[in-house]
Amino acid sequence: MLIKPAVDIPSSEITSHSAYLNRRKFMQQGGAAIAAMGLASSVWALETHNSTPLKFGPEWLKAQVSGASDTGFGKEEKLTPYRDVTSYNNFYEFGTGKDDPARNAGALVTDPWSITIEGECEKQGTFNLEDILKSMPLEERIYRLRCVEAWSMVIPWIGFPLAELIKRFKPLSTAKYVEFTTLEAPKQMIGQRSRFSTIDWPYIEALRIDEAMNPLTLMAVGLYGEILPKQNGAPIRLVVPWKYGFKSIKSIVKIRFTEKPPINTWQAIAPSEYGFYANVNPDVSHPRWSQAKERRLPSGLFNVNRIPTQMFNGYGEQVAHLYKGMDLRKSF
Numbered sequence: 587m588l589i590k591p592a593v594d595i596p597s598s599e600i601t602s603h604s605a606y607l608n609r610r611k612f613m614q615q616g617g618a619a620i621a622a623m624g625l626a627s628s629v630w631a632l633e634t635h636n637s638t639p640l641k642f643g644p645e646w647l648k649a650q651v652s653g654a655s656d657t658g659f660g661k662e663e664k665l666t667p668y669r670d671v672t673s674y675n676n677f678y679e680f681g682t683g684k685d686d687p688a689r690n691a692g693a694l695v696t697d698p699w700s701i702t703i704e705g706e707c708e709k710q711g712t713f714n715l716e717d718i719l720k721s722m723p724l725e726e727r728i729y730r731l732r733c734v735e736a737w738s739m740v741i742p743w744i745g746f747p748l749a750e751l752i753k754r755f756k757p758l759s760t761a762k763y764v765e766f767t768t769l770e771a772p773k774q775m776i777g778q779r780s781r782f783s784t785i786d787w788p789y790i791e792a793l794r795i796d797e798a799m800n801p802l803t804l805m806a807v808g809l810y811g812e813i814l815p816k817q818n819g820a821p822i823r824l825v826v827p828w829k830y831g832f833k834s835i836k837s838i839v840k841i842r843f844t845e846k847p848p849i850n851t852w853q854a855i856a857p858s859e860y861g862f863y864a865n866v867n868p869d870v871s872h873p874r875w876s877q878a879k880e881r882r883l884p885s886g887l888f889n890v891n892r893i894p895t896q897m898f899n900g901y902g903e904q905v906a907h908l909y910k911g912m913d914l915r916k917s918f
């Protein structure tokens with residue numbers, strides 16, 4: 587793997603990180619009341635994309651994110667610095683190098699943004715992101731993120747449980763899977779213009795519905811107390827902390843409920859290497875490397891910071907029951 591010299595830290599990032607640490611202290615001293623004030627409305631009034639003029643804008647989203655409540659989830663973890671989280675990324679739409687997304691994702695237009703809901707559910711349509719978010723109670727959760735390439739990070743996400751969103755669209759009993767699609771916009775996404783890309787765009791991921799409904803499964807709109815940087819999947823992405831990172835699909839524009847298992851992007855490219863489940867598992871090697879250990883960022887030449895990988899990335903207590911009776915060597 588390529589190891590690049592450290593890049594200069596823009597002063598904006600230094601500020602945001604220290605501001606975050608201060609805000610955490612503040613939240614622990616009872617920011618919940620503030621968070622409650624930040625919720626515009628508890629009434630769920632979904633309107634279609636066309637009928638709602640844009641009245642929220644990026645400032646509104648920033649305010650929502652900074653009003654998120656502190657759950658304390660994962661606060662015993664040592665955070666990966668903001669700089670690593672936002673400069674060492676996988677987002678192939680913006681190139682395959684780790685520093686490509688931070689360099690190229692500025693071209694992504696995240697406002698206005700809408701999500702189309704399709705398939706086996708009662709309530710379908712295209713909804714403004716603001717209309718989806720306005721009744722979602724945002725919270726902070728600190729999760730480990732383990733990439734299938736055997737590096738990992740600890741990230742303080744801001745988001746809401748995917749289950750809350752799914753319930754609003756009233757899935758039918760035939761909805762056995764939930765499929766997610768990333769934006770396809772070659773004019774904005776340089777990686778989608780590349781003739782050498784192995785990916786058949788758009789990027790697609792999916793979960794079994796019970797995985798999607800698990801309380802750990804998060805839809806993130808922020809990290810480190812701020813709206814998501816574009817390289818991390820702005821304006822809204824999935825975070826499934828017990829699965830390899832490629833399941834945590836970024837910049838989502840479509841959610842579809844299906845009866846049959848969808849074919850995910852990486853599964854389609856190399857089914858022997860990337861399965862549908864992709865649960866973190868130290869005992870099931872990737873055909874080309876072991877998964878027993880991982881490199882926890884920050885990681886340097888002299889302190890690689892290699893640590894043992896945990897089954898389900900350490901979230902077995904919350905999710906192991908989902909796979910009872912399954913052979914996780916076969917269903918990898």
Ligand SMILES: Nc1nc2c(c(=O)[nH]1)N[C@H]1C(S)=C(S)[C@@H](COP(=O)(O)O)O[C@H]1N2
Nearest residue numbers: 675676677678733768789831832834835836
């Ligand atoms: N649309 C899209 N989503 C994606 C990817 C991608 O290339 N395209 N990469 C995945 C992989 S392999 C990982 S490890 C995580 C990385 O998330 P991060 O860059 O925020 O750490 O995003 C996942 N989501």
Ligand SMILES: [Mo]
Nearest residue numbers: 733734831832
């Ligand atoms: Mo990954």
